[in-house]
Amino acid sequence: MNTTRSFSASALLVGWLLAGIGWSAKPDVQIQHPLEPVLRQAHDLLQRLETVEDYTCTIVRRERIGEKLQDYEWIFAKLRHERGPDVTGESPVSAYLQFLGPEDVAGREVIYRPAAYGNKLIVRRGGTRFAYVTTSITPDGELAMQNSRYPITAIGLKNLLNRLIEVGEEDISRGECIVEYFPGAKVDARLCTLIRVTHPYRRPYFRYHKADIFVDDALQAPVRFASYDWPDKEGGEPCLLEEYTYTDLRFNVGLSDRDFDYRNSEYGFRKDYQP
Numbered sequence: 001m002n003t004t005r006s007f008s009a010s011a012l013l014v015g016w017l018l019a020g021i022g023w024s025a026k027p028d029v030q031i032q033h034p035l036e037p038v039l040r041q042a043h044d045l046l047q048r049l050e051t052v053e054d055y056t057c058t059i060v061r062r063e064r065i066g067e068k069l070q071d072y073e074w075i076f077a078k079l080r081h082e083r084g085p086d087v088t089g090e091s092p093v094s095a096y097l098q099f100l101g102p103e104d105v106a107g108r109e110v111i112y113r114p115a116a117y118g119n120k121l122i123v124r125r126g127g128t129r130f131a132y133v134t135t136s137i138t139p140d141g142e143l144a145m146q147n148s149r150y151p152i153t154a155i156g157l158k159n160l161l162n163r164l165i166e167v168g169e170e171d172i173s174r175g176e177c178i179v180e181y182f183p184g185a186k187v188d189a190r191l192c193t194l195i196r197v198t199h200p201y202r203r204p205y206f207r208y209h210k211a212d213i214f215v216d217d218a219l220q221a222p223v224r225f226a227s228y229d230w231p232d233k234e235g236g237e238p239c240l241l242e243e244y245t246y247t248d249l250r251f252n253v254g255l256s257d258r259d260f261d262y263r264n265s266e267y268g269f270r271k272d273y274q275p
Contacts, residue, residue: 034177034178035171035179037179038168038195039165039168039172041195042161042164042165045161045222046158046161046162048220048221049161052252053080053252053255054078054080054253054254054255055157055251055252055253056076056077056078056079056248056249056250056255057076057079057246057247057250058074058076058077058246058248059073059074059075059244059246059247060073060075060243060245060247061073061075061244062242062243063241063243064239064240064241065148069240072101072102073099073101073105074101075097075098076097076098077095077098077155078095078255078260079093079094079156080095080259081093081158082094091158091159091162092114092153093114093155093158094112094113094114094259094260095111095112095113095152095155095156095260096259096260096267097109097110097111099126107268108123108125108126109123109124109126109267109268109269110122110123110124111260111261111267111269112139112152112153116260117136118136118275119139120138121136121138122135122269122273122275123135123137132270134269134270134273135273139151139152140153149242157221160222160225160244164211164213164222164225168197170205171199171206174203174205176200176201177199178197178198178199178200179195179198180198181194182194185214187214187216187223187245187247188223188245188247188248190217190218190219191216191217191218192214192215192216192223193214194212194213195212195213195214196210197213198210198211207227208227209229209238210228210238211225211226211227212224212227213225219249221246221249223245223246223247224245225243225244226240226243227240227242228240228241
């Protein structure tokens with residue numbers, strides 16, 4: 001079963017017409033934008049994640065960079081929420097990433113730790129050529145961003161929710177929005193609720209045509225997000241912009257500074273490298 005809610009200027013017009021012919025609603029009755037309950041839930045989920053210090057997972061990522069839809073990437077991740085006077089940002093996170101595939105990036109490793117390593121990434125190239133090369137690059141520099149829509153500083157569930165809230169608060173001031181709920185959806189065999197937000201008409205201020213948000217029923221966390229652009233032609237399929245799926249999530253596993261140290265003996269970075 002799904003629930004569909006829509007909001008547009010036509011609803012307000014009907015209200016004005018009814019008032020004009022003597023039919024009036026109670027003065028305290030207001031039309032609720034369909035994104036309002038979605039935003040409330042997003043804030044609740046964000047509050048829930050305040051109890052999560054760290055987690056491990058496998059991220060399945062696919063992004064459109066420019067006009068090209070990239071191949072799927074599989075990434076094992078260790079993520080830790082950072083707090084303290086030396087850490088800045090809305091949801092700062094330390095990250096260790098190991099690329100599992102595809103073949104041309106398999107074995108690549110990336111470490112980022114706020115306020116460490118000169119605020120740069122430590123990267124081991126991986127892949128099939130010069131896999132051992134270790135270097136440091138800026139998180140939002142051209143090299144780091146050439147195959148990514150977002151810098152590593154935006155990785156993780158909390159940052160995903162913050163981005164969804166930001167977009168939702170932009171859209172809530174406008175109409176032309178449909179929200180649908182699909183209980184019983186599954187991600188990696190786990191029960192989820194799918195929340196689908198659709199803007200039926202292309203407008204310059206909308207960032208996407210359709211967005212799918214999968215919330216894990218047990219974990220109460222967003223475990224999959226996908227957004228789509230409008231079809232290239234009328235009646236066509238929406239064009240995928242980005243999709244991120246978090247599988248094998250394990251919360252509060254007790255990650256330490258060693259997990260975000262490139263000199264960790266379990267990692268493949270060159271140990272004699274000096275950032």
